[in-house]
Amino acid sequence: METFLGLDYPTLWYLVVGALFSGYGILDGFDLGAGAMHLFIKSDKNRRIALNAVGPVWDGNEVWLVIGGGTLFAGFPVFYATLFSAMYIPFMLFIWFIILRAISIEFRSKEEMKWWRSMWDVAYTISSAMIAFLLGVVLGNILQGIPLDENYEAIDPNLMMFLNPYSIIVGLTTLAMMMMHGAIYLTLKTEGKLFDHVVYMLEKCMIGFIIMYIIMSLFTLIFLPHLAERFKEYPELFVLPVMAVLSIANIPRLAKKKKYLQAFVFSSLTFSLLLIMVAIQLYPALLIATNDPANSITIYNAAASEKGLELMLTIAAIGTPLVLTYTFIVYKVFWGKVKLDEHSY
Template identity: 55%
Template sequence: METILGIDLPTWWFLVVGGVFSGYAILDGFDLGAGALHLFFKKEESRRIALNAIGPVWDGNEVWLVIGGGALFAGFPVVYATVFSAFYELFMVFLVMLILRAISIEFRSKEPMKWWRQLWDISYSFASIAIALALGLVLGNVIQGIAVDQSYAYRGTLLDFFNPYSLLVAVTTLALFMMHGAIYLVMKTENRLYAKLTILVKNTTIFFVLMFALTSVVTLLFVPHMVARYKEIPYMFGVPLLAIVATANITRQISARRYRWAFVSSTLVTASLMLLVAVGLYPNIMLSTLDARFHLTVFNGASSPKTLKTLLLIAAIGVPLVATYTAFVFWTFRGKVRLDDSSY
């Protein structure tokens, strides 16, 4: 099998897909977290400031989701077909909530009536929470495995996805995004809203730490295949160690009110948790609970070597361009939020 820098092509593409989805989790994660916290702000001005903190970036952050879906389809078409068929209902809910979040942001300030703005505030917060939970639910089932048969077709039901472990991962995902979003908002605000957010940052961090610890213990006890890879390659224990150290550093930076560094740490936590899952699953992408022979791996689910090689060249050009554009947008709209006539 052809390799690049000693790594085979399917594994390279596995890393690309994982990296793009990690980028989405980091970028849209704080948007969703800000939305989940939206109803904690009681004043009209506070809600407008919170919306305008994510206003210039939220739609651009969703580009990473589109790239991730395209990368999965191009590099692992069999996996794409199985995943989107199995999670069809959840993905439909996810897409509807994405649309609801978008129209809530855009429609909220179109009319001055209090009931109108309250309606869209509620729908915005509800959609953000639902999206985070749906993403966590899918992730939990991917970690645990689903009922896939020899033809890679899902043989379970929708209710099977709502198992205790996946629900736990879903709540942990929401907790992570809420913490990430609170840290982002506190960097973008000042005065009384800033003071309120300093409290929310501490509370959401405590919530995440508790959920992270609980999910880690449950995973160690009841999902042993996620630990097997780390036992085979001991130096991989550096990944969970990075997640723990970064989490600890968040609390340290928050105590010192160095919120930029706290945001860097929460970004590292999100990336390391995604890497944690990737290492635990590899070389599998989708586990079958019916028979280990039906697992979808980076090898039996990948496109042809020629396709993967061409795609890697395209990704090597395209992904840095999107990353550069994302960085440019964040740099352009850096600093505290100021409301004006063009604000939401």
């Protein structure tokens, strides 16, 4: 098997996919979190400010999801086919909520009627919260595994199979984390009484996330011991969960000191560390077959040809800096506190 930098091409592509989804989690995570708490903001003006805090960047953030999905399809087509066919209902709900959220953002301020704006506010909050929750549900099922046959197809997939206790816990943890991430972001974009209210909401979100993270961690250790095997095999990897805990602990410490930009950096770091841990826990598996480990999908039996992966890595090496540059420019242009004008949502 050909290698590059000491790593085989499926492993390199595994890292590329992981990095792209980490970028999506960090970037779209804060605007989903801000949307999920939208109804907790009371006045129409303040809701418009909160909406315009994510208005210039939300659609650009979703580009990372499109690219991540594309790299998953190109690099691991077997996994892509199994995942999307097995979890058809969750993913269809996910797509419908993405559409509803986009419509809510664009339509909300097109009319002055109170009922019109209230209707889209509710739609915006529900869709943002459900997208975050469903992402966690999918991740929880990937971590837990699903029954697969010898053709790598899910055995009798149905909605209730995926809405199991662990996936629901991971979904709620993901939602709580994104709401905390979004609240930190809003502290950077608001001022005055709205800022004070956002700080209050941030305190509640941090508590909620820490509680859910503890519950998820305990559930994982007790009921999914296979996820800790890699860390037992390589004790030096325990530095990652320690770093994650320290990163989480640093967020309320920095928020209390009103260092919200630094808190946002550590919230983003927490996203990355948790997803790195997921990647290590699963590697080289992509989807574990709970009925027979021999049916599990790995980066090797799911990968495209090595020539294809080599070509796509070259394309990724060219395209990734362009996406990063675009993202940097957008955030630089729209940096600072939100000011409403005639072009605002």
